[in-house]
Amino acid sequence: MSTGSILQANDASAIVNTVKQVMHPLFDQTYLLQYLIKIQALYACIPPAAIQTLHEKLALTEAQIKSVISFYSFLSIDYQGKYRILFSDNITDRMAGNQSLFHQLSEAIKGADASIDFTSCTGLCDQGPAMLVNGHAINRLDTQRINDIAQLVNNNESLTNWPDNLFKIEDNIRRGDIQLNARAGDGSGIKNAMNLGYQKTLQILQNSGLRGRGGAGFTTAKKWQLCKQSEAVQRYVVCNADEGEPGTFKDRVLFNSSAHSVIEGMTICAYVIGAQKGFIYLRGEYLYLLEHLNDVLQRRREAGLLGQKILGKLNFKFDIEVHLGAGAYICGEESALIESLEGKRGMPRIRPPFPVTEGYKNQPTVVNNVETFWSVSRILLKGSNWFNKLGTKESTGTRLLSISGDCERPGIYEYPFGVTLQKIVEDCGGIETQAVQMAGAAGNTVLARDFDHQVSFEDLSTGGSFILIGGNRNLLDMLTNFADFFKHESCGFCTPCRVGTSLIADTLHRFEKGQGCSGDLQHLKKVLKLMQKSSFCGLGSSAPTAFLNVLENSPDVFDCGMSVESAEIYFDLNAATAEYKKITEPGEKGI
Amino acid sequence: MPAFKIDDQEVEFIPGQSVMQAALAADIYIPHLCFHEDFKAHGSCRICLVMQNGRYLSACTIPAVEGMDIINIRDDVQEQRKQLLELLFIEGNHVCPSCEKSGSCSLQSVAEFCGLLSPSLPFMYPNRSVDASHADFLLDFNRCILCELCVRASRDVDGKSVFGISGRGSNAHLVVNSADGKLVSSSFEKTDRAASICPVGVILPKHRGFKVPIGKREFDVTAINERRENDAG
Numbered sequence A: 001m002s003t004g005s006i007l008q009a010n011d012a013s014a015i016v017n018t019v020k021q022v023m024h025p026l027f028d029q030t031y032l033l034q035y036l037i038k039i040q041a042l043y044a045c046i047p048p049a050a051i052q053t054l055h056e057k058l059a060l061t062e063a064q065i066k067s068v069i070s071f072y073s074f075l076s077i078d079y080q081g082k083y084r085i086l087f088s089d090n091i092t093d094r095m096a097g098n099q100s101l102f103h104q105l106s107e108a109i110k111g112a113d114a115s116i117d118f119t120s121c122t123g124l125c126d127q128g129p130a131m132l133v134n135g136h137a138i139n140r141l142d143t144q145r146i147n148d149i150a151q152l153v154n155n156n157e158s159l160t161n162w163p164d165n166l167f168k169i170e171d172n173i174r175r176g177d178i179q180l181n182a183r184a185g186d187g188s189g190i191k192n193a194m195n196l197g198y199q200k201t202l203q204i205l206q207n208s209g210l211r212g213r214g215g216a217g218f219t220t221a222k223k224w225q226l227c228k229q230s231e232a233v234q235r236y237v238v239c240n241a242d243e244g245e246p247g248t249f250k251d252r253v254l255f256n257s258s259a260h261s262v263i264e265g266m267t268i269c270a271y272v273i274g275a276q277k278g279f280i281y282l283r284g285e286y287l288y289l290l291e292h293l294n295d296v297l298q299r300r301r302e303a304g305l306l307g308q309k310i311l312g313k314l315n316f317k318f319d320i321e322v323h324l325g326a327g328a329y330i331c332g333e334e335s336a337l338i339e340s341l342e343g344k345r346g347m348p349r350i351r352p353p354f355p356v357t358e359g360y361k362n363q364p365t366v367v368n369n370v371e372t373f374w375s376v377s378r379i380l381l382k383g384s385n386w387f388n389k390l391g392t393k394e395s396t397g398t399r400l401l402s403i404s405g406d407c408e409r410p411g412i413y414e415y416p417f418g419v420t421l422q423k424i425v426e427d428c429g430g431i432e433t434q435a436v437q438m439a440g441a442a443g444n445t446v447l448a449r450d451f452d453h454q455v456s457f458e459d460l461s462t463g464g465s466f467i468l469i470g471g472n473r474n475l476l477d478m479l480t481n482f483a484d485f486f487k488h489e490s491c492g493f494c495t496p497c498r499v500g501t502s503l504i505a506d507t508l509h510r511f512e513k514g515q516g517c518s519g520d521l522q523h524l525k526k527v528l529k530l531m532q533k534s535s536f537c538g539l540g541s542s543a544p545t546a547f548l549n550v551l552e553n554s555p556d557v558f559d560c561g562m563s564v565e566s567a568e569i570y571f572d573l574n575a576a577t578a579e580y581k582k583i584t585e586p587g588e589k590g591i
Numbered sequence B: 001m002p003a004f005k006i007d008d009q010e011v012e013f014i015p016g017q018s019v020m021q022a023a024l025a026a027d028i029y030i031p032h033l034c035f036h037e038d039f040k041a042h043g044s045c046r047i048c049l050v051m052q053n054g055r056y057l058s059a060c061t062i063p064a065v066e067g068m069d070i071i072n073i074r075d076d077v078q079e080q081r082k083q084l085l086e087l088l089f090i091e092g093n094h095v096c097p098s099c100e101k102s103g104s105c106s107l108q109s110v111a112e113f114c115g116l117l118s119p120s121l122p123f124m125y126p127n128r129s130v131d132a133s134h135a136d137f138l139l140d141f142n143r144c145i146l147c148e149l150c151v152r153a154s155r156d157v158d159g160k161s162v163f164g165i166s167g168r169g170s171n172a173h174l175v176v177n178s179a180d181g182k183l184v185s186s187s188f189e190k191t192d193r194a195a196s197i198c199p200v201g202v203i204l205p206k207h208r209g210f211k212v213p214i215g216k217r218e219f220d221v222t223a224i225n226e227r228r229e230n231d232a233g
């Protein structure tokens, strides 16, 4: 564990020096987010003297710096305590009992120099409930672990001294197919590409039919070609490791178990498009992978697979830098990711222009998912036929699924596209499965009667997540969880998503309290459809999917949350008069 | 010149123009709030959405392309705009009868044009403040629709970056760049472009209350769809 103790933020001149050290030697605006992440880790907040120093050295206004801080969940102006404890709050964590564990710990560490809160899915759904302590992940929480953690916090034990076994994260690879069973990443894929030349390499990728694994399913060869064709001063390769889709954790496992392959895929891309610089945008929740990744990058430099003169070729130089995210799902959207890489608020950009023509620093940029690059490393070794003989016409090859929820064997499964939901549910030991939630909170809710459908771009597409919902669960709880997620993660830029996600959350919480009414459902449908049609980016247009699926296919789910079925709208007299009561009731202070 | 169609009317364009820019040049009104012809397109309000090939796209962000067939004024498109406007109204606190901007307010006027009379969704009644610190100008954040016109004007024209957006999602809000966050401590001046750009009643000049009576205000005289963009002060 690398985390030292938190520094006191009361000596301004010491802060100024520390912040200067953090910025040294680049003093570069586009690193603002990376500096802020480091400062937050040191002080458990961004102290005023730090903002002042960043302002002076980076030629940014204080308001600009504060607005960046306010955008990322893991950054804060306020002091968060020696221990910042964040419980993962995906629906799978809730199903595994995270709420009561949260309350248990809150009670147990009252008065300690700590803060405790919830955060969006941390990507440990196969081994939840999970939490982050100062950014470091702890899995398999139960009352025993919570007791141990409470004791460590109350004893003021430095995180460095916490037992290692708390931080052991598992890979849980359950089913391998051609890709997981192949080995790659030792440089032979790059060698093959270099021998073939970029045109033939692109041809192999084209023939393989590989489509992006991050969600949208754009043909990878085409994306690289478009980037290569664009006028450029520089071109960039970006690996999207934001993995924010709740329920997805395959990218984490790929980095942990075969980072070499992913980086080899990026290097092949750099060779093809002619890039000298690459980034891995690693979600802040995966902080514990940072050291490992930097280690692998260093070893590859030493082996001549990165850096100058790659594999002895004089004019092929390419290097990769890891940038961290700081708790913002929207930063998985490729244009928001690029803004974030440039050190700014992760706001999606107007598209077109797409990143392949104007990406990082407005230069042509390929953004691909971790798994996409990983597959490239294999295809360049084994050939396109090896890959495309499996799968379906429009979705060739195999892909990784992150399986969690109510099943006996959660973890990573590799399947050829075209596999039915039924087969997957059986393989992982689904327990009285009533529904499967595909593609995180933004995907389809598929009821058991539709399990003959297939996983593929033609039928049911997924960014990789596959959450099983057992028969004893209430789908309304799942929807409420998703509503909170979207409200929290909307970037707030466009009208339909900013206001719509708020409205959805308000409505579902009314149903949760049994105060829903029929008028609510009509409003809800209207707002959901509006968001689908009019949102600025994929977050707002895909967020309504699960809600609309359930409203259309299983509307009785909402019945239990209805109070007055005939009423058009619900009116809460107590809430409406609360302010007035505060003033008028005896014993209360008036204005 | 290449051309495309808006509601069956032929519109010529210069390559590089957006659908909105081409429409304005041809004197065709597409309702909008965050777009302004002096500034780079923004795309946040979504009011200018039009239908192309069965899909909704925002006219301010899509490049005009030869042969496009755009639907602008039709009931289903206007209905989407109405719903978006409704979201903007319930999100803030818009008490039109007592607002100095009433009658010259783009939000109000566009709503009238699109046929939104009163919202049906529950109001959110956010708790937002007023900044009256400046001698010449008032900021009433209750009415902010986050169009970022003031942000763009102050940054790109005045070269000051007095305004910015802070927070995320439903917490996104306008902030003033000064030590205490107050307008008076910023470099804002009444001659700034940002001082006259707000389409709603957030950035208001003081000492002018009801100088122009209701009924004789900008859009009372010329409806928003009949007016050229830069006619207003």
Ligand SMILES: Cc1cc2nc3c(=O)[nH]c(=O)nc-3n(C[C@H](O)[C@H](O)[C@H](O)COP(=O)(O)O)c2cc1C
Pocket: A211, A212, A213, A214, A215, A216, A217, A218, A240, A241, A242, A243, A244, A245, A329, A330, A331, A332, A333, A334, A335, A367, A368, A369, A370, A372, A537, A538, A539
């Ligand atoms: C809200 C939102 C979140 C996204 N999150 C991710 C993500 O975490 N990882 C990812 O690879 N792609 C994500 N995407 C998709 C990316 O925008 C982009 O399409 C993808 O990284 C391209 O890589 P690919 O072609 O290899 O799939 C997200 C998209 C949206 C709209």
Ligand code: SF4
Pocket: A330, A348, A489, A490, A491, A492, A493, A494, A495, A497, A498, A535, A536, A537, A538, A539, A540, A541
């Ligand atoms: S849909 Fe709009 S508010 Fe939602 S994340 Fe995208 S740009 Fe932001």
Ligand code: SF4
Pocket: B143, B144, B145, B146, B147, B148, B149, B150, B151, B174, B197, B198, B199, B200, B202, B203
């Ligand atoms: S203050 Fe006015 S101009 Fe500025 S963002 Fe708000 S509504 Fe737009």
